[in-house]
Amino acid sequence: MSDNTQGLSVRSGSQALRSGIELLSSMRFAISLLTVICIASVIGTVLKQHEPAVNYVNQFGPFWAEVFGAIQLNAVYSAWWFLLILAFLVLSTSLCIARNTPKILADLRVYKENIREQSLKAFHHKAEADLADGAEAEARRIGTMLAGGGWKVRLQQRDTAAGPGTGWMVAAKAGAANKLGYIAAHSAIVLVCIGGLLDGDLIVRAQMLWGGKTPYQGGGLIADVKPEHRLSERNPTFRGNLLVAEGTQSSTAILNQSDGVLLQDLPFAIELKKFIVEHYSTGMPKLFASEIVIHDKATGEKTPARVEVNHPASYKGIEIYQSSFDDGGSHLKLRAVPMVAGAKGFDVEGVVGNSTQLTNKGGLPGNDTLTLEFTALRTINVENFAGAGPGETSVDVRKVDLRESVESRLGAANKTVTKKELRNVGPSVTYKLRDAAGQAREFHNYMLPVDTGDGVPVFLMGVRETPSEPFRYLRVPADDKGSMDGFVRMKAALADPAAREEAVRRYVAQAIDPSRGDLSGQLQQSASRALSLFAGQGLDNGKPTGGLQAVSDFMEANVPEAERARAGEVLVRILNGTLFELAQLTRQQAGLAPLAQDDQTRGFMTQAVLSLSDAQVYPAPLAFELKDFTQVQASVFQVARAPGKNIVYLGCTLLILGIFAMLYVRERRVWIWIAPQDGRTRATMALSTNRKTMDGDQEFVQLAQKLIGASPRQGTA
Numbered sequence: 001m002s003d004n005t006q007g008l009s010v011r012s013g014s015q016a017l018r019s020g021i022e023l024l025s026s027m028r029f030a031i032s033l034l035t036v037i038c039i040a041s042v043i044g045t046v047l048k049q050h051e052p053a054v055n056y057v058n059q060f061g062p063f064w065a066e067v068f069g070a071i072q073l074n075a076v077y078s079a080w081w082f083l084l085i086l087a088f089l090v091l092s093t094s095l096c097i098a099r100n101t102p103k104i105l106a107d108l109r110v111y112k113e114n115i116r117e118q119s120l121k122a123f124h125h126k127a128e129a130d131l132a133d134g135a136e137a138e139a140r141r142i143g144t145m146l147a148g149g150g151w152k153v154r155l156q157q158r159d160t161a162a163g164p165g166t167g168w169m170v171a172a173k174a175g176a177a178n179k180l181g182y183i184a185a186h187s188a189i190v191l192v193c194i195g196g197l198l199d200g201d202l203i204v205r206a207q208m209l210w211g212g213k214t215p216y217q218g219g220g221l222i223a224d225v226k227p228e229h230r231l232s233e234r235n236p237t238f239r240g241n242l243l244v245a246e247g248t249q250s251s252t253a254i255l256n257q258s259d260g261v262l263l264q265d266l267p268f269a270i271e272l273k274k275f276i277v278e279h280y281s282t283g284m285p286k287l288f289a290s291e292i293v294i295h296d297k298a299t300g301e302k303t304p305a306r307v308e309v310n311h312p313a314s315y316k317g318i319e320i321y322q323s324s325f326d327d328g329g330s331h332l333k334l335r336a337v338p339m340v341a342g343a344k345g346f347d348v349e350g351v352v353g354n355s356t357q358l359t360n361k362g363g364l365p366g367n368d369t370l371t372l373e374f375t376a377l378r379t380i381n382v383e384n385f386a387g388a389g390p391g392e393t394s395v396d397v398r399k400v401d402l403r404e405s406v407e408s409r410l411g412a413a414n415k416t417v418t419k420k421e422l423r424n425v426g427p428s429v430t431y432k433l434r435d436a437a438g439q440a441r442e443f444h445n446y447m448l449p450v451d452t453g454d455g456v457p458v459f460l461m462g463v464r465e466t467p468s469e470p471f472r473y474l475r476v477p478a479d480d481k482g483s484m485d486g487f488v489r490m491k492a493a494l495a496d497p498a499a500r501e502e503a504v505r506r507y508v509a510q511a512i513d514p515s516r517g518d519l520s521g522q523l524q525q526s527a528s529r530a531l532s533l534f535a536g537q538g539l540d541n542g543k544p545t546g547g548l549q550a551v552s553d554f555m556e557a558n559v560p561e562a563e564r565a566r567a568g569e570v571l572v573r574i575l576n577g578t579l580f581e582l583a584q585l586t587r588q589q590a591g592l593a594p595l596a597q598d599d600q601t602r603g604f605m606t607q608a609v610l611s612l613s614d615a616q617v618y619p620a621p622l623a624f625e626l627k628d629f630t631q632v633q634a635s636v637f638q639v640a641r642a643p644g645k646n647i648v649y650l651g652c653t654l655l656i657l658g659i660f661a662m663l664y665v666r667e668r669r670v671w672i673w674i675a676p677q678d679g680r681t682r683a684t685m686a687l688s689t690n691r692k693t694m695d696g697d698q699e700f701v702q703l704a705q706k707l708i709g710a711s712p713r714q715g716t717a
Contacts, residue, residue, distance in 0.1 A: 024088070025095030033089040034189075040085075044076035050256045058468035075258045078201035086200075090193045097186050104179045111154040113171035117673045123686035125700040129710030131681040135674045138681055139168035142672055142707050146172045151670070160675045167675030174668050178690060181661025184654045191651030198644030203237045204255065204262065215260025222252050222263065230263045231255070238641055240264045244272040245328025245634040249295065253639050266639065267316055269295040273304075275325060275633040279380060288325050290635040307637065321638040327352045328634030330377045332429060334624040337488060340365060341495040343621045345488070350374040352632075355434075358622070365621055369436050372624070376430040379631055381446070382422050425450045429626040441619055444471050447626040449478035456603040458611075459484055461623050474614050474623075477607035480600075484625060489586035490579070490608060491615060494535045503582035504528050511577065523574070529554075530575045531582075536616050547613030551575065579612070580605055666691055668699070672707065683708040 023029050047068075048055075056065035056074060072079035120126060131138045136157075143153045151172040160167040207213045216229035231238065240253030240262075249271035255262040274291040289308040294315050296303070305313040305320075313320040330352045336345050342365030350356055355373040358364055426448035434440040442464050449457035457478040462471030479486030493499040504527045512520045533554055536546025545553075551571065559567045583605065584594050595601045666689055673684045685708055687700045704710050 021095075024092050025099050026092075027096060030089060030092040030096055033085055033092060036085055037082075037089065040076050040082055043073055047073060047076075049077070050075055050258075055467060058466050069258070072258060078205075078258075080205070083197065083200065083202055083205070086193050086197055090190050090197070093186055093189050093193075097183065097190070101183055104183060108176050108179065111152075111171040111173060112669065113154055113156040113169050113671075115169070115171075115671055117675075117684055120671055120673060120684050120686040123688060124692070125687040125689075125697070127685045127700075127704040127708065127710040129683050129685075129704075129708040131674065131683050131708060133681065135166065135168050135676055135681050138683065139170050139672075139674050142170050142674070143172075145707060146170070146670065150174060152176075167673060170670075170672040170674065172670045175666050175690075177661045178665040178667040181658040181665065183658070185658030185662065188651040188653075188655035188658060191647050191654065195644030195646075195648035195651060198237055198647065199239070199640075199642045203235070204231070207231065207235075208262075213262065215257040215262055217260040225263055229261075230265055233265050233267045235264060236641065237643055238264050238639075240639055241323060242266075242270060242637045242639050243326060243328075243634050244270055244292075244637065245632055246272050246275055247632075248272065248328075249293075251295075251297070264639075266318065267297055268318075269297065270320065270637065271295060272635050275635050277325060277633070279382075285325075288322065288635075290322060290637070292320075292635075294320075307635075318639055318641050321640070322635065323638040324636045326634045326636055327377055328632040329353055330632045331630040332374055332377060332626065333628040334429070334431075335627050337484060337623040337625055338492065338621070339615060339618045339623055340621045347627070348372065348624070352377055368621065370622075371432075371434040373432040373434060373440070374429075375432055375442070377427065377629055377631065378430075379427045379629075381425045381428055383425055427626060427629065429624070429629075431624060433620050433622075441465060442467065442471075443620070443623070445624065445626060449482060454603070454607075456607045457482070458607060459625070461618075463619060474611065474618060475607065476611050476615075477604050479604065480595075485590075486583070486586075486604070487608060487611060489590060490583050491612060493582050493586045494531075494579075494612060499582065499585060500531050500535060500578075501528070503578050503585055504531060506581040506585070507574075507578045510581075526571070527574050527578050530571055531578045534575055534579075534613070545616070547616040548609075549613070550616075576605065576609060579609055583608070666693070666696065668696070670703065683710075685710070 051074065053065065053069065056068055059065075060068065068074050072081070076082055133141070139155055143155050147153045151174045153170065153172045156169040156171065157166055158169065204213075208215075212228055213231065214228055216225055238253070238255060240255040242250055242253045244250045249269045251266045251269035253264040253266060255264055271293040272290055273293060276287070276289045276291070277285055278287040280286045287308070289306060292305050292307060292313070294303040294305060294313070295301075303315065305315075307313050307320055307322045309322050312322070332350050332352065334348050334350070336343075336348060338345055348356065348358075350372070352374045355371050358370045358372055360367055364370065425446060428444060428446045430442065430444045432440045432442050444462035444464075446460045449459050451457045452475075458475040459478060461474040461476060463474070464471050476484055476487045478484070493503070504524055507527055508520050508524045512523055530551060533550045534546055534548070536550065552568075555564055555568055555571065580595075587594060595604075668690075669688045671686050675682060685704055687696075687703065689696045701711075
């Protein structure tokens with residue numbers, strides 16, 4: 001804003017006070033503060049804000065999560081140090097403006113017409129010429145021409161220094177808006193910061209500090225929250241979230257704080273009549289809107305409105321924005337699928353957001369107690385199945401390939417990924433099972449079987465230990481009825497020694513001629529051993545193990561390495577045969593027709609073997625299959641009273657005008673000294689500009705030709 005970065009020089013007061021004022025009003029201090037704010041804003045953009053503390057622990061570890069919480073990097077824009085820096089930036093920039101504005105305004109009023117002739121000859125742009133008329137006539141002619149070109153002109157008559165006679169100085173200036181641009185741009189910074197402070201957490205924090213307001217950290221009904229956790233309807237500034245389910249209304253917004261929430265009472269209630277959502281073919285929402293009714297608490301007036309993204313509604317100075325959408329308490333019907341011996345299947349109903357207790361009376365084995373938490377319902381899951389076909393690698397419907405995703409978006413004419421087969425794989429349910437110690441696992445199960453590319457539809461049952469992990473999926477094959485019943489029957493029979501023994505007997509009877517009793521005995525022993533290992537009857541360090549891993553461990557421990565390949569092939573063939581007989585046995589007991597010997601059955605059995613093996617390590621005694629649901633949607637609104645918005649708009653306008661003035665308006669001054677010399681009228685012309693550009697050179701050439709008819713000479717400034 002000035003030619004130096006020094007601040008105000010105060011002559012009175014202590015040395016510390018004078019140094020502090022000089023630092024605060026200096027340009028270098030304001031630029032340093034602005035740099036820190038920019039860095040903090042980058043951190044606030046990259047690092048997700050106002051997330052639960054456990055999310056930061058999972059992502060960065062306990063040490064860094066504690067560091068982030070201590071310096072409030074998880075809530076940058078409401079951190080005390082960020083607001084303090086903003087306040088100091090306002091003060092510093094205001095002092096800069098106060099220091100330089102008088103100088104700029106004084107400079108705009110003067111024409112500097114007292115400059116001497118010898119000084120004009122030292123300018124970079126200068127020219128000399130003889131004029132036809134007298135000094136006064138030429139001065140007035142030149143002044144009139146400059147004024148007609150938009151210049152502000154002042155004429156001065158004074159005695160010449162070289163000899164007798166009177167000379168005239170024509171002083172003109174243009175482009176004064178350049179310096180006004182400095183004032184506008186710096187004032188814009190002050191206005192934007194003040195608007196940000198007004199619309200930020202400053203007022204809320206002041207109420208917490210001096211008004212006795214404290215964040216609420218408990219649960220329960222909103223109506224039961226005490227007044228010390230609530231902000232008044234007259235609160236001058238706030239920004240919070242409001243979740244309203246279809247058919248309900250709410251009048252209390254939630255203001256997230258680092259250590260809890262504050263409740264903001266609104267002067268009206270918002271009723272959600274209908275939520276509208278439309279999707280792209282990719283499954284991403286392309287439109288979501290809310291048909292609402294605003295109920296005024298004071299008058300009882302009902303005002304219908306529609307809120308869309310980028311099209312908010314406004315009522316009594318409060319803006320209502322469409323932020324996102326969520327589940328509003330959908331009703332779910334689930335069926336428990338036993339995954340361990342002793343568990344029983346049963347039906348359970350619940351509402352998203354609620355939970356229910358599971359005990360041994362309800363189907364759990366032993367004395368276990370679990371809490372089933374209904375987390376989410378997704379009715380649309382669109383996945384890309386390109387490349388999943390016969391003979392090709394099957395596609396995991398939850399797979400995320402970062403390299404493929406990046407490369408598919410690079411380049412203009414050469415796209416590395418062109419195949420796309422989008423398919424809606426149907427609804428899914430997410431739930432948590434929490435044990436008595438409070439530890440929980442999250443599960444994500446699809447309602448319908450999905451063909452992932454190998455021709456065998458499977459039910460996908462995902463599980464993860466923490467929110468930072470991806471889901472790992474158990475693939476349960478669908479039987480000929482399109483259900484899990486075939487898999488469930490096989491799993492139950494696999495845990496039954498009598499059923500295993502009968503399956504082995506049937507397998508041996510079909511594989512060996514009854515007359516070869518010696519071979520029958522050996523095969524029966526091998527088949528029983530393989531099926532028992534697969535069923536998890538062996539022990540590994542005192543813990544039961546099973547599946548293909550148990551068979552593999554047995555081979556490594558008991559078969560020489562040179563013979564493992566051949567023995568393994570034989571053992572797997574025996575295992576597949578006995579499991580097929582086990583499946584046939586379960587169908588016979590259920591009164592169903594035997595499985596046909598065709599490709600469909602072979603595909604089902606191949607996937608069933610893999611699923612039964614993986615199910616041995618499924619980390620829950622029960623899995624829950626989504627059988628039916630009634631969706632209830634909810635809209636998430638952001639409600640804001642923002643008095644600083646108009647101040648920010650004004651600041652942005654001034655910033656645009658100021659930058660435009662500084663970049664595209666050049667301040668220029670022209671002096672022409674006209675005086676009699678040796679019987680003729682001599683003119684000496686010079687031009688000064690704040691920036692040396694080719695446009696400035698061309699302008700001076702044109703002015704010199706037009707005003708005094710001379711070709712200019714350029715020298716060093």
